[in-house]
Amino acid sequence: MQDPSLTHERLLFEISQPGRLGVELPDCDVPVMSLESLLPAAQIRKDLPLPELSEPEVIRHFTHLSQKNYSVDSGFYPLGSCTMKYNPKLNEDAARHPGFARLHPYLPDAQAQGALEVLFEMQNILTEIAGMDATSLQPAAGAHGELLGLMLIKAYHEDHGQGERDTIIVPEAAHGTNPASAARCGYKTLTVKSDSRGRVDLAHLKSELSDKIAGLMLTNPNTLGLFEDDIAEICDLIHGCGGLVYCDGANMNALVGRARPGDMGFDVMHFNLHKTFSSPHGGGGPGSGPVAVKKILEPYLPTPQVVKTETGFALEHNIPKSIGKIHGFYGSFMCILRSYLFILYYGKERLKDVADNAVLNANYIRTELQGHFDVAFDEICMHEVIFSAKRQQREHGIRALDVAKRLMDFGYHPPTIYFPLIVPEALMIEPTETESRQTLDSFIDAMKQIADDIVNDPEVVKSAPHFTPVRKIDEALAARQPCVCWSPEPVKA
Amino acid sequence: MAYIPNTDQDRQAMLEAIGLNSLDDLYTPIPEALRFTGELNIPSRYNQIALEKHYKTLGNKNASAEEYPCFLGAGIYDHYVPPTVGAITGRSEFYTSYTPYQPEVSQGVLQSIFEFQTLTCELMGMDVANASMYDGATALAEAAIMACELAGRKHLLVPDTINPIYRDVLETYVRHMNLTVDTLVTENGLTSVESVKAAITSETGAVLLQQPNFFGAIEDVQAISAAAHEGGALFVTCVDPISLGLLTPPGEYDADIVVAEGQALGCPMGYGGPLLGLFACKTKYLRRIPGRIVGETKDGDGKRAFVMTLRTREQDIRRERATSNICTNVALYALAGAVYLATMGKQGLKQVAELSLQKAHYAATEIAKIPGYSLSFPDAPYFKEFVVQTPGDAGKLNEHLMSKGLIGGYALGGHYSGMKNAMLLCVTEQRTKAEIDALVAALREFEGNS
Numbered sequence: 001m002q003d004p005s006l007t008h009e010r011l012l013f014e015i016s017q018p019g020r021l022g023v024e025l026p027d028c029d030v031p032v033m034s035l036e037s038l039l040p041a042a043q044i045r046k047d048l049p050l051p052e053l054s055e056p057e058v059i060r061h062f063t064h065l066s067q068k069n070y071s072v073d074s075g076f077y078p079l080g081s082c083t084m085k086y087n088p089k090l091n092e093d094a095a096r097h098p099g100f101a102r103l104h105p106y107l108p109d110a111q112a113q114g115a116l117e118v119l120f121e122m123q124n125i126l127t128e129i130a131g132m133d134a135t136s137l138q139p140a141a142g143a144h145g146e147l148l149g150l151m152l153i154k155a156y157h158e159d160h161g162q163g164e165r166d167t168i169i170v171p172e173a174a175h176g177t178n179p180a181s182a183a184r185c186g187y188k189t190l191t192v193k194s195d196s197r198g199r200v201d202l203a204h205l206k207s208e209l210s211d212k213i214a215g216l217m218l219t220n221p222n223t224l225g226l227f228e229d230d231i232a233e234i235c236d237l238i239h240g241c242g243g244l245v246y247c248d249g250a251n252m253n254a255l256v257g258r259a260r261p262g263d264m265g266f267d268v269m270h271f272n273l274h275k276t277f278s279s280p281h282g283g284g285g286p287g288s289g290p291v292a293v294k295k296i297l298e299p300y301l302p303t304p305q306v307v308k309t310e311t312g313f314a315l316e317h318n319i320p321k322s323i324g325k326i327h328g329f330y331g332s333f334m335c336i337l338r339s340y341l342f343i344l345y346y347g348k349e350r351l352k353d354v355a356d357n358a359v360l361n362a363n364y365i366r367t368e369l370q371g372h373f374d375v376a377f378d379e380i381c382m383h384e385v386i387f388s389a390k391r392q393q394r395e396h397g398i399r400a401l402d403v404a405k406r407l408m409d410f411g412y413h414p415p416t417i418y419f420p421l422i423v424p425e426a427l428m429i430e431p432t433e434t435e436s437r438q439t440l441d442s443f444i445d446a447m448k449q450i451a452d453d454i455v456n457d458p459e460v461v462k463s464a465p466h467f468t469p470v471r472k473i474d475e476a477l478a479a480r481q482p483c484v485c486w487s488p489e490p491v492k493a
Numbered sequence: 494m495a496y497i498p499n500t501d502q503d504r505q506a507m508l509e510a511i512g513l514n515s516l517d518d519l520y521t522p523i524p525e526a527l528r529f530t531g532e533l534n535i536p537s538r539y540n541q542i543a544l545e546k547h548y549k550t551l552g553n554k555n556a557s558a559e560e561y562p563c564f565l566g567a568g569i570y571d572h573y574v575p576p577t578v579g580a581i582t583g584r585s586e587f588y589t590s591y592t593p594y595q596p597e598v599s600q601g602v603l604q605s606i607f608e609f610q611t612l613t614c615e616l617m618g619m620d621v622a623n624a625s626m627y628d629g630a631t632a633l634a635e636a637a638i639m640a641c642e643l644a645g646r647k648h649l650l651v652p653d654t655i656n657p658i659y660r661d662v663l664e665t666y667v668r669h670m671n672l673t674v675d676t677l678v679t680e681n682g683l684t685s686v687e688s689v690k691a692a693i694t695s696e697t698g699a700v701l702l703q704q705p706n707f708f709g710a711i712e713d714v715q716a717i718s719a720a721a722h723e724g725g726a727l728f729v730t731c732v733d734p735i736s737l738g739l740l741t742p743p744g745e746y747d748a749d750i751v752v753a754e755g756q757a758l759g760c761p762m763g764y765g766g767p768l769l770g771l772f773a774c775k776t777k778y779l780r781r782i783p784g785r786i787v788g789e790t791k792d793g794d795g796k797r798a799f800v801m802t803l804r805t806r807e808q809d810i811r812r813e814r815a816t817s818n819i820c821t822n823v824a825l826y827a828l829a830g831a832v833y834l835a836t837m838g839k840q841g842l843k844q845v846a847e848l849s850l851q852k853a854h855y856a857a858t859e860i861a862k863i864p865g866y867s868l869s870f871p872d873a874p875y876f877k878e879f880v881v882q883t884p885g886d887a888g889k890l891n892e893h894l895m896s897k898g899l900i901g902g903y904a905l906g907g908h909y910s911g912m913k914n915a916m917l918l919c920v921t922e923q924r925t926k927a928e929i930d931a932l933v934a935a936l937r938e939f940e941g942n943s
Contacts, residue, residue: 008796012608012835022836023575026842029926030855035739035847038854038875042890043711043741049615050839058577062605062828066586068600073585086496087589090545095763096579098862105765106565106903108891114763122789125535139766142628143808151529151669178779180808180818186669189813196801202835204593218516225520238558248525258520259529274821280585282825283602284592284624287765288891304666324665327756328568328630328658329765341548350494357497380513380522387862405597414595425532431666437507469596475596478802479788484621486611486789491684 001320009064016051019120021492059388068469069283070413076439078426081175081223081414082386083253083275083356088345089351091278091338100337105329109314115337116313119330120306122290122340129351130249130269130292131262136301137290137331145270145289146181146217151323152268152293153215153244154185159321162242165469169238171376172419173224178217178248187214192420197222197379202233209241219248220261221382222394223420223429225362227254231245231274238292244268244297252276253432254359254383257352261292261410272337273332276354277339288335357433358383365429368444372451376423384430386423393425398454398461400425406453406464410446495541547886556900562928564856564894566919567903568629568656568879569706569765570757572845573737573923577836578759580831592785592821596800597792602824606787609831611812615938616737616753616842618744619773624785624801625827626770626819629754630659634666635732635817636750636784637699637771640727641672643749644780646698652677652684653693654706655731657908663701672698682708682880684869686716687779693724699749700724704740708917709853709878710870711740727807734758734771736876740847743773759833760826760917769826778780780806783817848922849877852929856879856920866936869915878919880905883939887916890939891918899901899928 033046053061070077077084096100103115125136139145150168157165168182169190179189190208195201200218216238220228228234235245247261247269255261255278261269273279273288281287293301303322304315348355359382366375366385374388389400404414404427416428425491431440453461465472499507504516513519520528539547563571586601593599593606606624613622617874626632637649649667651660651674664674677684677692679940689700690727705711718728721728727749734742735757743751756762757770774782780803788802808815857879860866865884883890887904894901906913920929 009604011604011611012831013611016838021836021840022577022838023841025841026575028848028851030929032851033854035850038850040511040711040713041737042715043874045737045739045741048738048839048843050612050834050837050842052680052838052840055575055577055721055836056834059580061835062577062832063582063584065604066581066584067601067603068599069586069590070556070595070598071586072589077590077591082591084589084591088543088584092583092588093545094548095761097548097554098557099549099554100557101761101763102558102571103555104558104563104565104900105569106567107900108888108895110600111556111895111900112764114551117551118555121536128534139822143632143818143820144627147818151665154669168850176807176809176812176815177818177820180811180815183813183815184666184818186671187873191706193634196689229522229524232524234529245532247627257529257533259523259527263529264527265544272899280588280825281591282823283587283590283599283605283820283828284683284824284828286627286823286902287821304530312564324668325632325658325661326631326665328662328768332767333764334761334767336902341544344536344539344547345496345541345544346494348533348535351533353494353497356519359502360499360507360511363511363513363519367511380519382522404595407806408595408598413598419554427627428785433497436589437503439498446663455603455605458758465597469600469797470796473596473792473798474790475800477799478788479804482786482803483778483789484607484610484786484802485614486607 006147008073011486012051015057015061016053018052018126020052020054021056022053022055047392049334053369067394076412076435076443078415078431079428080430081250081411083430085278085430085432086434087278087280094341095338113312115333116306118337118340119162120308122307122336125343126271127292129256131260132292134297134298134301135290136303137336138327139270139289139291140327140332141285141287142270142272142289143177143181145291146177147184147324148291149183149246149268149270150181152297152300155323156297157214165212166213167212167315169208169216171218173222173422174217174219175223175250185287196224199228201228202230205237209237211242213243215244215246217248219251221254224377224386225381225384227382228375228487231264235305241256250275254355256355258355262294264341264407268297273335273339278342279335279338284334286335288332302417354433361431361433362436364440365431366443384428387427388423389425389427392454394457396454398458400427402461402464403427403450406450406461408465409467412443412446500529517852536699554847560901561898562924563900564902564918564932565900568754569762570919570921571762571923572921574759575836578829578832581832582825583934585750587828588825593801596597598796600799603787605725605828605831606824607789607799608806609827610787612831612834613771613773616734617773618742618855618929619751620696620776621774621779623782624787625822626772627823628768628770628786629752630662630732631772632752633659633662636729636752637663637701638670639781639783640699640750644698644727648675649699650674650675650677650692650697652679652702653707654684654779655703656707677765682710682873684712684717686720689717692743693726697724697726699727699728699729704796705736708870708880709875710873711876712923715746715841718748739850744764755830758830767823769830770821781816782821784822798839829874845922849920852924853877853879853920854927860936870922876920878917881916881918883914883916887912891915893939894935899935
């Protein structure tokens with residue numbers, strides 16, 4: 001039998017046949033009126049060009065698509081910066097419970113006490129893990145959390161007569177969302193360099209400080225997988241010039257229970273619940289990006305916050321200095337629920353096991369692969385390790401991209417490549433805590449084999465992947481002649 | 494720990510390989526003063542069985558639409574979800590993968606998003622769509638910012654018939670982009686084209702309109718679109734995707750950008766999140782779209798394949814000059830939307846819309862017959878929601894309805910002064926005649942008690 005993942009799957013629209021039904025809905029049980037008597041003629045749709053498929057055709061189509069997709073449940077997914085850990089099935093069961101799944105967000109508080117308890121508890125739990133004083137669960141993703149954090153910083157400065165502060169400092173190794181979020185918040189960005197140790201260049205930072213600085217955004221551990229050990233001084237410097245310090249919490253998997261951004265001097269941070277606390281990544285979302293803050297920023301949090309009253313849990317909409325709303329409701333509740341259960345599973349006794357095993361796994365890969373690939377910074381790393389394929393590129397013409405594609409042939413999802421930008425030919429490997437030593441050993445063996453092939457048989461690496469549902473993809477063609485929507489005769493934009 | 498495979502023996506062997514003595518040694522890069530050595534003040538751990546009981550206890554404290562017939566809408570809807578949706582979104586090949594940065598091993602997600610984009614375009618009658626936004630509210634805010642940048646103008650004209658929560662989010666977003674929201678106060682539940690013409694200025698970058706609007710009423714979209722364009726502004730609409738089973742699609746009334754809350758397309762209400770933002774526009778604006786877009790291309794063998802495209806708009810490449818800061822969106826919910834629309838198809842979606850329309854009109858007609866109740870906007874045509882004048886405080890009325898085992902409507906007093914005794918009711922295809930009759934009976938009783 002041919003592997004279904006290797007066969008070409010037609011589009012829904014090409015499978016469609018007139019008259020097919022995917023669902024049978026009940027007859028109308030109330031008196032039926034004519035459409036013309038209920039709707040203005042100009043508002044009645046003439047044609048609805050949707051596909052027509054039966055239920056088995058729908059299921060088979062999307063099942064085939066799923067078989068062309070790599071996932072954490074199918075294998076090792078060391079995509080750096082994304083924390084692709086295992087998603088516990090108990091949490092998926094919980095999300096299907098109708099008491100959550102079919103819960104309307106506008107129900108009176110008395111009818112949603114279970115959901116409000118989850119939110120209230122998570123506000124407190126995340127506040128504690130962050131070492132902060134309050135948390136908003138509203139942001140729908142990490143970048144959304146960044147935007148909220150910056151809005152809070154802006155509101156704080158405006159409230160203190162410092163509205164002329166117009167610049168956010170961002171290290172050159174930062175995630176692209178940091179400068180993009182700053183721009184969305186109406187800020188200018190100023191880039192500070194990294195030093196030879198892969199940390200913020202303190203001398204450069206000092207030279208840029210002024211009364212125009214609203215704040216600094218920093219990922220810690222940073223995107224090189226290294227702890228910013230000058231963090232206390234960095235925070236003092238920013239505070240000294242009147243700014244506030246934002247922690248991009250994308251890399252919290254290295255720290256949970258072992259160190260807290262609030263203790264380091266950060267004023268505000270976001271979590272990525274879909275990274276650190278295991279709500280599934282969903283093929284690219286939904287995410288959840290709660291923001292924790294110190295007392296000074298609490299007055300500006302978005303509405304509503306969940307509070308505990310004598311009669312139970314309640315949504316508090318009255319926050320006089322609030323920046324307003326950034327999401328229709330209370331954030332990605334179903335993700336928050338899953339992460340809440342994930343945290344309770346470990347509890348205060350064992351939550352640090354998450355960080356310990358994630359950091360251990362990353363350092364094991366670092367140690368075992370050294371000598372086969374060049375590690376970007378030769379020291380103890382945190383939850384991820386960056387290698388550079390620059391030597392392979394120079395000596396054999398093999399790039400990080402080729403290594404990534406070749407890894408697919410061994411049955412692995414590639415690491416993140418070409419990020420951070422300051423490491424040439426970067427391969428960013430993040431194993432997470434949910435991988436066994438045996439899995440890591442197999443991956444390490446594959447990487448060593450690739451390193452050998454680069455020397456002895458570079459063509460096999462260069463022409464990879466060989467065993468994936470499609471061969472190497474022409475990304476330039478897609479951008480040159482954009483076709484983003486199917487039509488019977490493809491219309492090129 | 495069931496989610497952490499390594500045992501103490503594994504850890505010991507690995508530490509030896511690394512050349513460290515203990516797990517604590519892994520944290521030597523963190524200055525000692527910054528290491529957390531105490532115990533977190535969070536709950537103690539639950540074993541798996543206790544955890545399962547715990548979530549069920551919490552879930553059972555909530556009044557779900559499974560248990561109580563739901564007449565509450567206002568942006569989040571209890572529409573029927575066919576079983577195909579759960580079967581496919583529950584496949585872990587989809588839900589445990591991430592953003593398809595590596596297209597060769599992500600064709601499943603990529604093709605499903607391409608299909609989602611196409612379905613969105615078909616539904617809306619638009620040219621191009623993106624891979625999703627967080628929700629309808631943020632999609633509208635992003636559309637407003639994009640429209641002002643395209644028009645080179647700084648003002649937005651926003652009727653108060655747009656969902657008040659969307660307007661709140663819009664205000665929060667655009668304030669930081671130095672854009673101004675001019676609110677248009679409407680009467681009789683509809684936006685009049687005259688009022689739009691009167692309010693539009695040479696600084697108006699876009700006119701925003703919701704169809705059906707927040708009150709469920711059907712706006713004169715053609716006339717308002719024309720007025721917006723006459724004034725040199727873009728026309729941005731926010732639609733209910735279910736309504737498009739019956740209503741004229743935005744492409745036919747020349748909308749420039751169309752957004753929607755797509756939750757009704759097979760996604761759980763889930764206490765309001767995650768949600769599914771839909772975003773479509775005219776082809777000429779393709780390169781200004783926020784967020785991810787999947788395009789068709791070819792692989793090394795010349796076979797059709799899919800890939801994230803026009804990536805230079807995005808934050809990881811363009812950084813502070815990106816069209817938006819959005820990164821992770823809601824791919825799994827876009828997949829749910831695609832499966833929903835594929836399952837419903839041409840006939841099913843129309844039927845869902847028609848059933849909702851008919852049942853809402855039956856409910857409204859019956860409610861208007863009850864002494865003390867009337868329709869607030871009797872002359873406005875409507876789809877599946879309508880506003881009812883109630884004989885007393887709408888919040889109190891909802892308490893009464895809950896005591897009768899019914900989830901009532903959305904009390905409007907909080908957002909519209911003077912509408913304390915008014916309630917927005919929603920009737921989807923899920924509600925039976927018996928449930929509607931029970932609602933009518935319960936409403937009648939409240940009138941009798943007040």
